[in-house]
Amino acid sequence: MPELPEMETYRRLLSERIVGKPMTEIEINREKSINIPPSQFIQELQGNTITKIDRRAKHLIFQLSSGKSLLLHLMLGGWMYLGNDEDNPDRTKQVIVSFGNEKLYFIGLRLGYLHLYNTKELTSELSDLGPEPLDSTFTIEKFQEIFTERRGMIKTTLVNQEVIAGIGNCYSDEICFEVRIKPIRKFDELEPSEFNALFNGMKTVFHRAIEAGGYMDNPLYKNDHKTGGYNKICAVYDREGEPCKRCQTPIILETVSSRKTFYCPNCQN
DNA sequence: AGGGCAACCCGGACGC
């Protein structure tokens, strides 16, 4: 599912390909995916260029030349495709933005959305998010500050966007595996060494996942060999019954606060 | 504060 590394991969690949190009045509197939009437949405976008693409947690922010922004959240199962009608994937496309002969298809937006906001609205929309895991200002001291008083399960806390932003179901498990800690452990019972390992492991896993291209089923464009590269190096997520990459013990699946949770029962403590 | 749960949505998987 699209979490921080997937959105960062999209951000990087799209930045090279659509920034600076005028939006020539906008097609809305599902009004629920946007936040204002389609005619107004189209009018606001048409002729604009995307000046920059930013990422905040699992959101992408398309900065428009008008000064407004498009806030994208793919939620579950949402993805994008950049191409044309010849090679476009045969799926439900809720929104299509054309850049001349190249189109950006927003696909599988069920609970996902593409909302248009001014600066003030955008700030307000993102105001409840915790720190960015990979931000250089997010230090071990900050990490300690935030997590020391937490008593809940590690898994539950890591996926809480108000505590720290960008970690979802897949990477919370991947991070726990990396540092050999069971996701169901409680934060307040972690040894100081485990606490440090968790902080470093989080950064390591995210850097590795971004480098690999994230965990995605579909390419962003034709001959895209980057997107989804993490699928094959994924350690535990969606690998129930498969051997642990460290000790060969079958990975187990458990439900933790109504979420699928994968871990190695042998080498995670 | 933490935990549990329902609601949101609908493509896709599965069963018959």
Add this chain to the structure above:
DNA sequence: TGCGTCCGGGTTGCCC
């Protein structure tokens, strides 16, 4: 083949 049913997943909001 085709129809019906169910599930999943991030987020929000509500309850205990």
